[in-house]
Amino acid sequence: MTAVNAPTLLRATGVSKSYGSLEVLHPIEFSIKAGEVRGLVGSNGAGKSTLIKILTGAHRPSAGDVWLNGRRLQLGNPHLMMDQGIACIYQHSSLVPSLSVLDNIFLGRQPTTRFGFLDRRTQLQAAQKLVAEYRIELDLLEKVESLSTVKQKEVEILKALALRSCLILMDEPTAWLSHSEVRKLHATIDTLRSRNIAVVYVSHVLDEVFDICDSISIMRDGAIVWEGPTTSIDRPRLINIMVGEKLGKASLESLEQKRKPRGTGDIRLSCHALARRNIFSDVSFDLYSGEILCFAGLVGAGRSDVVHAIFGAAQLDDGALQLNGEAHRFRSPKEAILAGIGLVPEDRRRDGLLLAHSVADNLVLAALKKVSRSGFLSQKRRRGLALRQIRNLNILPSNPDRVVSVLSGGNQQKVLIGRWLETAPTVLILDEPTVGIDVGAKAEIYGQLRALRDEGRAVLVISSDLEEVLTIADRIAVMAEGKLVSIHDAGAVSREELIAKIGGD
Amino acid sequence: MIGRLSQLGGVWLGRPGFGLSASLIALVAIFAILSPEFLHIDNLVGVVHRVTTTGIMAVGMTFVIMTGGIDLTVGPVLAISGLVAFFTFEGSASVPLSVLGAIGTGAAIGALNGAAVAYLRLPPIIVTLAMLSIVRGTALIVGGPILHQLPEGAGYEFIGTGFLFGVPVSVWIFLALAMLTAFVQRRSAFGLEVAAVGDNERAAFLSGRPVRLVKTLTYVICGATAALAGLIQSSQVYTASANFGEFGTELDVIAAVVLGGTSLQGGRGSILGTVMGVLFLGVVSSGLNILDVPVDVQLIAKGLIIVGALSARAGTQGQI
Numbered sequence A: 001m002t003a004v005n006a007p008t009l010l011r012a013t014g015v016s017k018s019y020g021s022l023e024v025l026h027p028i029e030f031s032i033k034a035g036e037v038r039g040l041v042g043s044n045g046a047g048k049s050t051l052i053k054i055l056t057g058a059h060r061p062s063a064g065d066v067w068l069n070g071r072r073l074q075l076g077n078p079h080l081m082m083d084q085g086i087a088c089i090y091q092h093s094s095l096v097p098s099l100s101v102l103d104n105i106f107l108g109r110q111p112t113t114r115f116g117f118l119d120r121r122t123q124l125q126a127a128q129k130l131v132a133e134y135r136i137e138l139d140l141l142e143k144v145e146s147l148s149t150v151k152q153k154e155v156e157i158l159k160a161l162a163l164r165s166c167l168i169l170m171d172e173p174t175a176w177l178s179h180s181e182v183r184k185l186h187a188t189i190d191t192l193r194s195r196n197i198a199v200v201y202v203s204h205v206l207d208e209v210f211d212i213c214d215s216i217s218i219m220r221d222g223a224i225v226w227e228g229p230t231t232s233i234d235r236p237r238l239i240n241i242m243v244g245e246k247l248g249k250a251s252l253e254s255l256e257q258k259r260k261p262r263g264t265g266d267i268r269l270s271c272h273a274l275a276r277r278n279i280f281s282d283v284s285f286d287l288y289s290g291e292i293l294c295f296a297g298l299v300g301a302g303r304s305d306v307v308h309a310i311f312g313a314a315q316l317d318d319g320a321l322q323l324n325g326e327a328h329r330f331r332s333p334k335e336a337i338l339a340g341i342g343l344v345p346e347d348r349r350r351d352g353l354l355l356a357h358s359v360a361d362n363l364v365l366a367a368l369k370k371v372s373r374s375g376f377l378s379q380k381r382r383r384g385l386a387l388r389q390i391r392n393l394n395i396l397p398s399n400p401d402r403v404v405s406v407l408s409g410g411n412q413q414k415v416l417i418g419r420w421l422e423t424a425p426t427v428l429i430l431d432e433p434t435v436g437i438d439v440g441a442k443a444e445i446y447g448q449l450r451a452l453r454d455e456g457r458a459v460l461v462i463s464s465d466l467e468e469v470l471t472i473a474d475r476i477a478v479m480a481e482g483k484l485v486s487i488h489d490a491g492a493v494s495r496e497e498l499i500a501k502i503g504g505d
Numbered sequence B: 001m002i003g004r005l006s007q008l009g010g011v012w013l014g015r016p017g018f019g020l021s022a023s024l025i026a027l028v029a030i031f032a033i034l035s036p037e038f039l040h041i042d043n044l045v046g047v048v049h050r051v052t053t054t055g056i057m058a059v060g061m062t063f064v065i066m067t068g069g070i071d072l073t074v075g076p077v078l079a080i081s082g083l084v085a086f087f088t089f090e091g092s093a094s095v096p097l098s099v100l101g102a103i104g105t106g107a108a109i110g111a112l113n114g115a116a117v118a119y120l121r122l123p124p125i126i127v128t129l130a131m132l133s134i135v136r137g138t139a140l141i142v143g144g145p146i147l148h149q150l151p152e153g154a155g156y157e158f159i160g161t162g163f164l165f166g167v168p169v170s171v172w173i174f175l176a177l178a179m180l181t182a183f184v185q186r187r188s189a190f191g192l193e194v195a196a197v198g199d200n201e202r203a204a205f206l207s208g209r210p211v212r213l214v215k216t217l218t219y220v221i222c223g224a225t226a227a228l229a230g231l232i233q234s235s236q237v238y239t240a241s242a243n244f245g246e247f248g249t250e251l252d253v254i255a256a257v258v259l260g261g262t263s264l265q266g267g268r269g270s271i272l273g274t275v276m277g278v279l280f281l282g283v284v285s286s287g288l289n290i291l292d293v294p295v296d297v298q299l300i301a302k303g304l305i306i307v308g309a310l311s312a313r314a315g316t317q318g319q320i
Ligand SMILES: Nc1ncnc2c1ncn2[C@@H]1O[C@H](COP(=O)(O)OP(=O)(O)OP(=O)(O)O)[C@@H](O)[C@H]1O
Pocket: A019, A024, A042, A043, A044, A045, A046, A047, A048, A049, A050, A051, A396, A397, A406, A407, A408, A409, A410, A411, A436, A438
C-alpha cells in the first residue's frame, strides 16, 4: 500500500470534454499520488476512456488544467505527454507485431550512433537493465507476434518504463487475458508500485480492481461520483454507486440461476472429431437445444478456431458436423447463417464492426433480407430493427444514425450482439461476448442469453472469464492446447477442478 | 425555430459533399466574374457535355473504390468497346446488337478483373494494370492502328450527337445513370454491402455477406460503364480506334471519384459526391479554356486544384 503522505503526482482540475453541445465529461477533479494504484470503474460510456485519453494527450479537453509534479502541462499533444512521463496501455496492442521486443521498446526514439545509425548495443543494455530491475521475463530479440497476449502487455509496460514514465494508464488491459495471466500482470503492477510509479487501472472486472488497487474512483455519466480507499467500500455498494440500485440488484440476482444441462434433450449441433492441422484435433461435443454450453480455457486454447471452423469461416480438415440431425459442412458463414447458426466474433474491431458506418447499418448487416424487399432496403424497417435492438440492449447513445466508432467500447459490443440476436439463430455462438461490458450490461446480456435458451435455442459461449462461465453455463467444456479435455455439468464441478483442468498455472 | 434552423444548418454543413458543392459554386462565380460568357446556358450544358464520358466511368469506378479496390482498365475498355460496336454494326447493321456487344465486352473484362481480385485475392492495382496492358494489346490487334469510320445516318450516332429537349442525349444518359446508381448505392442491399466490404471486409464476410460476389460485381459495373463511355465517345466522333482512352483517362476518373469524397481505403463514399467531383473538374477545365490558358499550364493548374480541394477537405475532417 502507498504511504498516505506520498506527494501528489498528477492533479487534474476542472477538466471537461464536450462534443458539440454534448458534454461527455463534466468538469472533474482527479489526483493521484506517486506509487498509487488507482482503479477507475464505471458503466459503459461513463467517460473513463475519455479521461484517460485526455491524460495521454490523445484528446484535448474542452476546459481544465492538468498538473504533473506541480507543473502545468500543455494538453492535447501525445508526444509531449509521453516525454513528461505519462504512458498508456490500451486493450488493443499498439505494438508492431513484425518487429522484435527490443525494436518495439525503442520504436520512434531509438538511440543512434554518431552517424545516425541505430545503436543496438546501447538499446540492448538499457532494455536488459529494465528487464532485470522490474523482474520481467522476456526474450528481447523475439518477435512480438509470437508472444502471448500477457507478454505483449509486458512489452508495452517495458516501453513505458524505457521512457522513464512516472504514471502508467491502463485502459482495460486485462480484457483479453486469462486469470493466470491477470495474476502475472498484477505482479508486475506490484513491482511498479514499489518503484513509486503510479498506475490508473480501468477494468470492468471488479475482482481485479479489489485485488490490485489502493484506491478507487467511480465514474457515472461523465462525472466522478465516489472516490476513496479500496478498504472503505465493498462490491455490492460499488455496483450500486456505479449502475444504480435497480441494475445493481439485477446484477446480483443474475448470479443465481437454475441450470438446465442438456436443455430439452434434443441435440441441435453435433460435432464429431473435428480437426484442423496444427490447431485443434479430436473435438467432439453435442450442443442441445435449451442449454448454454460454455467453452472454458486459456486464450489460445483453440476455442475460437473451432467455432470459426464450424461456422465456415475457417478451414476444417476433418470431422463430421450435424445440425438438427443433418450432416453439414459449411463453406462460408453465409451458408451457416442460412442454416440457422450465428457467431458473435471475439475481436469486435477486427472481425465485427463496420466502424465508419452507423449503428443502424451495423445492426442490420447480418439480417439484410429482413429489412429489404427485392434487394432494396426499406428505411422504415431498417430503422425499426435498429430501434428495437437499441431498446432491447439499452445501447447508448440511442441514436441509430450515430457512427459506431464514437460509441464507448461496451456499447460497440452491444451493437455487435444486437446484430446477431436479430438473425434469430437456432444455434448462437458467442466468442467472449462480455469483454469490456460493465456489470449492469453484463447482467442484461446474461438475461438475453437465458431468454434465448428458454426459447429452446442452443447457445454456445466461449469465455476466458471463469466467473462468467460459472454464472451462465449449464454445461462446461474445457479446452486446452487444441484438445477438448472434458465436459461437465455446471452444477457438478467446482471452480478449483475447472482451474486444474484448464491448466496453465 | 431558429435553433431548429441552425441545427439543420449544422447537419448540412457536416455533410461530406458540402465543402465540395461550396467550392464548386465559388469556382463558377470566379469564372463568371472573369468571363461573363461562362454562365451562358449553352456553355453550362457544354461543360456537362464534355464530362459525360468521364462522369459515366466515374460512377462505375465509385463502386470499385468504395470496396477499397481500383480499376485502371477503363481507358482501354473504352477503346475496345468502341471497336466491338463498330465491327458488330458492320456485320449486323443493328444498333441494339452493337450496344449490347460493346457493353457486354466491358462487363466481361470487368468480370475477369473482379474474379482475379476477389477469388484469386490478387491486389487490384496489379490485376488491373496487367489487364490494362492486355486489353490495349487486344484492341490494337482487333482494330489496328487506323481510325474506323462509322457509317453515317444509321442511328448509331444519335447516342453521341443527338439532342432531346435541347440537351445532348449523352448528357441525359449520364444523368439517368447517375440517378439510378445513386439510388442503388444508397437504398439497396447491394449498396450497403459494397460499403461494408470497403469498411471491414472480414466483418462483412462473417456476417454472411457474399463478399467475393459483391467485389466482382463492382468491377463488372465499372467495366460496363467504361464500355458505355466508349460507345458514346465513338459515336460522338463517328470513329472507333484502338488508341482512344489514352493514358490519363483513368486518372481523371479516379480524381473525380476521390474529389467527390470517396475514400481510397473504401467504406465511405457516394455517387452524388462523385457527380459533384466530375462537375468540379469539368468547370475547372472549361473555365481555364475560356480564359485561354495554354494546355500545358492547364494540366498543372488542374493538378494543383485537385490537391488543394483534397487538402481542404482533409482539413475539415480533422484528425487523421
Ligand atoms: N467523437 C465523439 N463524438 C461524440 N460522442 C463521443 C465521441 N467519443 C466519445 N463519445 C461519447 O463519450 C461518452 C464517453 O465515452 P468513453 O469511451 O469515455 O466511455 P467509457 O467509460 O470508456 O466506456 P466503456 O466502458 O464502454 O469503454 C460515450 O457516451 C461516447 O458515446
